[in-house]
Amino acid sequence: MKKLWILLAAIAVAVLFSNCNLVSPKTSIDQCISNFMNDINSNQGNAYTTLDNTSSYYGEVAALPTYWNTWFPSGNSYTLTNQSTSGSTVTATLSSSTNPVYSSGVSIVFTMSTDITGNAVIHAISLHGLSIFS
Amino acid sequence: MKAKLLCLVFLLAPLAIATAEQKAETVFTDGEVNHKDGSGRTRSLEIGDRLSAGDTVVTKSASSAELKLLAGSSSIKIRQNSVFTLGEMSVDGTKQTVLQTVVGSVAMKFDKLATKEPLVGTTTCVASVRGTEIELYAGMDGSSLVAVVSGAVDLQSAGQTVPLAADEAVQIKPGQAPGPKFSWIGKQLDFSTWNQGNLDDYLTDPVASAQKIEEQLASYRTSMEDLLPQLAAQKAAYDEAYAQLKALVDAKDDAKAKDFRDGTVFPLMLSEATLILNIRYYALTSLSLRRFVLGGMYMQLKTRHPLDASDPAFAGFLEVYSRILKDFEESIVPQLVEADI
Numbered sequence: 001m002k003k004l005w006i007l008l009a010a011i012a013v014a015v016l017f018s019n020c021n022l023v024s025p026k027t028s029i030d031q032c033i034s035n036f037m038n039d040i041n042s043n044q045g046n047a048y049t050t051l052d053n054t055s056s057y058y059g060e061v062a063a064l065p066t067y068w069n070t071w072f073p074s075g076n077s078y079t080l081t082n083q084s085t086s087g088s089t090v091t092a093t094l095s096s097s098t099n100p101v102y103s104s105g106v107s108i109v110f111t112m113s114t115d116i117t118g119n120a121v122i123h124a125i126s127l128h129g130l131s132i133f134s
Numbered sequence: 135m136k137a138k139l140l141c142l143v144f145l146l147a148p149l150a151i152a153t154a155e156q157k158a159e160t161v162f163t164d165g166e167v168n169h170k171d172g173s174g175r176t177r178s179l180e181i182g183d184r185l186s187a188g189d190t191v192v193t194k195s196a197s198s199a200e201l202k203l204l205a206g207s208s209s210i211k212i213r214q215n216s217v218f219t220l221g222e223m224s225v226d227g228t229k230q231t232v233l234q235t236v237v238g239s240v241a242m243k244f245d246k247l248a249t250k251e252p253l254v255g256t257t258t259c260v261a262s263v264r265g266t267e268i269e270l271y272a273g274m275d276g277s278s279l280v281a282v283v284s285g286a287v288d289l290q291s292a293g294q295t296v297p298l299a300a301d302e303a304v305q306i307k308p309g310q311a312p313g314p315k316f317s318w319i320g321k322q323l324d325f326s327t328w329n330q331g332n333l334d335d336y337l338t339d340p341v342a343s344a345q346k347i348e349e350q351l352a353s354y355r356t357s358m359e360d361l362l363p364q365l366a367a368q369k370a371a372y373d374e375a376y377a378q379l380k381a382l383v384d385a386k387d388d389a390k391a392k393d394f395r396d397g398t399v400f401p402l403m404l405s406e407a408t409l410i411l412n413i414r415y416y417a418l419t420s421l422s423l424r425r426f427v428l429g430g431m432y433m434q435l436k437t438r439h440p441l442d443a444s445d446p447a448f449a450g451f452l453e454v455y456s457r458i459l460k461d462f463e464e465s466i467v468p469q470l471v472e473a474d475i
Contacts, residue, residue: 045471048173056157059172059188060222060414063473070406100376100383101399104392128400132407 027119029085029112033092036110036122040078044068052113052123057133071132073099080108088112094127158185158201158210158220165197165214174473187222187231188418193238203252206245213239213325216272217426223253223415224408232260232415235270235278236422237430239325243267244285256280257423258308258350259291261298271325273332274434275343276308276350276427281318292353308427309349333434340435340447344454347428351420351458355465358416365409372402417469424462428455 027035036050048062061067072078076099083092090110096102111124111134124134160183169179172188179191179199193199193216201210212218216238222231231252233242244251244266254261256270256278266285272278280289281303289296289304294311296304303318336343375398382391432455439448 048473053171053173053175054157054184054186056186056222058186059220060411062172063174063471064410064414065471067407067410070403070410100380100391101395101403103383104388128396130400130404 026117027121029090029120030083032112032120032122033080033083033090033110037078037080040068040072044072044074050122051133052115052121054113055123055134061133071127076102078102081105088123157187157204159183159204160185160199161202161209162200163198166194167197167199167212168192168194172473174475185220187220190217190219190236190422192217208242208244211241213241216240217422219418219422221415221418222411224412229411234419234422235272236426237272237274239272240270241268242270243283256306257419257427259289259306259312261287261289263287269323271323271328272427273329274427274430275332275336276347276423277332278306279323279328280304280306281323308346309353310346336431336434337438340431341450341454343431344428344451344458347423347431348454348458348461351423351462351466354416354420354423355461358413358420358469359465361409361413361416365406365413368402368406368409372399372406375399375402413469417466418474420462420466421470421474424458424466428458 032050036047039047039050044065045063047065047068048058051058051062053062055062076096078094078096078099080092080094083090088111090112092108092110093105094102094108095105106128107126108128109126110122111126112120113123115121122133125132160179160181163179163181167179168176168191169183169185170176170190170192172186184204185191185201191199191201191212193212193214195214197214199212201212202208203210210218210233217236218238218240219234219236220231221234222229224230233240233252233254235254235256242254242263244263251263251265254263254268254270256272258272258276258278259280261268261280264286266287267283268285268287269281269283270278271280278291280287280298282298282300284300286300287298289298289306289312291306292309292311296312296315298304298315301318302315303323304315305313307313375394379391379394379399382394431451435448435451439445443449443452
């Protein structure tokens with residue numbers, strides 16, 4: 001029993017000095033959007049991991065790469081600029097140097113929410129005024 | 135004769151994707167009730183949980199759940215041993231929720247909805263409702279029974295429409311037109327007795343029952359395959375427009391490029407996304423039919439003939455079953471993703 005207490009105390013001290021968290025850090029809004037863009041650029045079948053599973057479209061299209069590929073054809077690189085956050089709304093300009101649809105940039109608006117574990121997730125996406133996920 | 139069986143009659147048209155949401159919230163659960171979402175995650179359904187299109191609710195024995203549609207005050211009571219899904223498809227150019235009883239018994243009451251009323255149905259029929267209270271039974275062999283408590287229903291199956299008024303009911307066998315209407319006295323029908331009758335019919339001639347499922351799945355495959363060339367044409371139109379846009383961008387004709395992008399390219403992308411949604415509806419409905427109905431039929435026979443696959447009825451069933459699975463693998467599975475399975 002004494003050894004257990006010593007072990008627990010050692011762990012507590014280690015945690016204190018290493019400044020680490022025993023629980024996983026929450027995903028911030030910026031990180032969530034960055035993850036979404038990474039998925040759109042390299043693994044569209046994984047995009048659902050950044051989306052709110054209570055969104056109306058979630059069950060139909062979230063895990064469907066062909067749906068995302070319709071809006072963001074693969075083989076191109078997409079970037080966000082002019083990104084700004086106001087409350088739960090993130091506005092940005094989506095551009096691509098290789099896809100002419102986005103060469104001059106179009107507006108993209110993310111409506112964010114929080115999942116049950118406290119991580120930021122994307123509840124809705126409006127692309128150039130079209131609601132592509134909600 | 136292999137008739138072209140159309141269970142759903144709808145007009146596909148380009149549409150604005152943004153339409154009113156019709157999601158549901160869980161207001162009551164009792165016993166073991168599970169919820170599978172579109173990413174494939176399954177967890178216990180709890181009061182307050184919200185459901186979206188593509189979600190499935192499964193109630194076990196002596197369990198039930200009640201949902202409330204967020205658009206309006208409609209309620210959905212899912213009784214024991216049922217599988218219920220929320221689907222979505224484009225109908226007359228509008229994205230519409232489809233409340234589907236895959237197996238089991240579900241009662242729905244639609245009050246004053248704020249948005250367009252959803253479609254309701256089973257894996258073998260679909261109905262549009264108007265201020266209706268309705269009972270839907272989906273049997274183990276794919277049979278359906280639709281009974282109207284109040285209001286009115288236009289029921290469609292195999293390309294035929296039957297209007298039903300209060301106290302009227304109709305039974306539908308998979309892949310077939312609705313049977314004759316009969317009077318329903320308004321009391322709750324005994325689902326167990328009705329389903330036992332389906333089971334008895336099935337066990338009498340399992341091959342015929344499996345063939346009906348095969349026909350039903352074929353009708354979904356046909357509907358889906360009708361859309362695939364449209365999707366291919368849409369993609370080709372998009373590729374052509376994409377090339378034209380690229381030429382305009384390369385020529386640095388910014389004003390023309392912007393007009394062309396907004397007036398041609400984005401509408402083509404929207405139409406393509408809509409087609410993908412409808413193809414997906416048929417694929418997911420086929421998956422439900424194959425998993426919950428055909429899978430259940432297989433288990434019923436397997437448990438009766440655990441060691442003897444040479445029984446004529448079982449052997450005949452297995453032949454049809456294998457054919458269905460092969461066809462399913464070839465035509466439906468390519469439209470599914472890992473999370474669905």
